[in-house]
Amino acid sequence: MKLSPGVKIGLIIVLLIAFFIVLNLTGFSKEVKNFFYLISSPIQKTFWRAGNNLSDFFEVISEIEKIKKEDEELLLKNQALLAENTRLKELKKENEVLREALEIGLEKEFKLLLSEVRGKDISQDTLLINKGSKDGILKDFPVITQQKALIGKIGEVYENFSKVILISNKESSFDAKIMGGDDDNDIQGVVKGKGNLKLFLDLVPQEKEIKESDLVVTTALGGIFPKGLLVGEIKEVLKSDIQPWQGAKIKPAFDVKELETLFVIVNF
Amino acid sequence: MKKILILIPFFYILTLFQTSFLTHFNIFLEGGFLGWALNLILIAVILITVFDPNTKIGVGAAFTGGFFLDIFSENFIGFHILILVILVFFIKFILRKYVRIPIIKPA
Numbered sequence: 001m002k003l004s005p006g007v008k009i010g011l012i013i014v015l016l017i018a019f020f021i022v023l024n025l026t027g028f029s030k031e032v033k034n035f036f037y038l039i040s041s042p043i044q045k046t047f048w049r050a051g052n053n054l055s056d057f058f059e060v061i062s063e064i065e066k067i068k069k070e071d072e073e074l075l076l077k078n079q080a081l082l083a084e085n086t087r088l089k090e091l092k093k094e095n096e097v098l099r100e101a102l103e104i105g106l107e108k109e110f111k112l113l114l115s116e117v118r119g120k121d122i123s124q125d126t127l128l129i130n131k132g133s134k135d136g137i138l139k140d141f142p143v144i145t146q147q148k149a150l151i152g153k154i155g156e157v158y159e160n161f162s163k164v165i166l167i168s169n170k171e172s173s174f175d176a177k178i179m180g181g182d183d184d185n186d187i188q189g190v191v192k193g194k195g196n197l198k199l200f201l202d203l204v205p206q207e208k209e210i211k212e213s214d215l216v217v218t219t220a221l222g223g224i225f226p227k228g229l230l231v232g233e234i235k236e237v238l239k240s241d242i243q244p245w246q247g248a249k250i251k252p253a254f255d256v257k258e259l260e261t262l263f264v265i266v267n268f
Numbered sequence: 269m270k271k272i273l274i275l276i277p278f279f280y281i282l283t284l285f286q287t288s289f290l291t292h293f294n295i296f297l298e299g300g301f302l303g304w305a306l307n308l309i310l311i312a313v314i315l316i317t318v319f320d321p322n323t324k325i326g327v328g329a330a331f332t333g334g335f336f337l338d339i340f341s342e343n344f345i346g347f348h349i350l351i352l353v354i355l356v357f358f359i360k361f362i363l364r365k366y367v368r369i370p371i372i373k374p375a
Contacts, residue, residue: 017350020344020350036340040284043288044284044288051290051293055292058293
């Protein structure tokens with residue numbers, strides 16, 4: 001009997017299937033597989049290590065681009081965080097200033113407006129602050145620090161900014177007194193700006209005794225500034241017999257380099 | 269017969285290479301290349317059958333390659349053998365019935 005090629009192939013496949021079913025059912029396949037695993041183990045190990053090393057190498061190359069992108073993202077994030085950090089620091093500073101002001105009871109005495117210094121012109125003895133007519137600022141409003149030290153008064157008002165004329169400005173002149181034990185012992189005088197952050201106490205009667213380190217504060221005379229604001233301390237007394245008045249150099253109570261946050265007294 | 273004997277170490281090394289070396293590269297894993305894993309044994313069996321369709325070497329390649337694939341895979345022995353043997357017969361059938369390869373006659 002001669003079989004056709006198609007039948008032959010079919011028969012081979014059926015026989016193969018039968019053989020494999022028997023092979024797998026008897027569990028002999030496990031032994032066969034174990035044998036091959038055993039003899040192949042050294043070659044497999046070599047291939048595995050080589051593949052691992054090579055894939056690591058290619059992975060590093062492909063990761064570089066990813067790392068670069070991540071690096072750029074992190075840089076941007078870092079910048080954003082730095083900006084936020086700076087903003088928070090500023091807020092903290094502002095908060096501390098307000099706390100200090102609250103502690104010395106400034107808000108009880110005056111109606112204040114917090115402002116920040118935006119520019120300094122030492123040669124002209126002026127400052128620029130970030131509050132203007134929009135915030136209710138008017139000309140001649142006094143400007144102080146949170147320690148109640150007098151800075152000056154508003155010279156010019158813009159919509160969003162104002163120019164502060166420091167008390168050391170040459171055009172500045174106001175009544176002041178040297179603090180004594182009580183009101184009767186107070187020595188009255190006039191503080192004049194000499195320019196370049198210099199102050200001079202003038203028109204002090206000759207018979208009055210003033211000494212270094214005495215504190216100079218404002219008086220209510222003239223109505224320019226509220227009374228009791230610290231102007232500075234006597235640095236050097238200038239007394240001459242031929243002159244009717246004695247004078248003194250004053251060291252301002254504020255350090256212009258440190259000025260960042262100021263208060264504008266809008267009502268006193 | 270000699271050719272089939274050469275196929276045994278060839279497919280043995282190729283299977284080890286595929287299962288131990290190429291598994292580290294995504295293109296040879298499931299879903300690596302257009303959703304399919306590249307199978308070197310399959311490619312080798314197809315190429316052998318296509319270039320030598322008139323001998324039994326294709327079936328021998330399918331049997332040997334399939335056997336080693338089954339040994340080094342989780343499937344039962346016979347799974348890949350059957351698939352590859354059927355594939356070889358199918359390729360032979362297609363080539364015999366529908367494909368005519370032009371032969372350049374010597375002058």
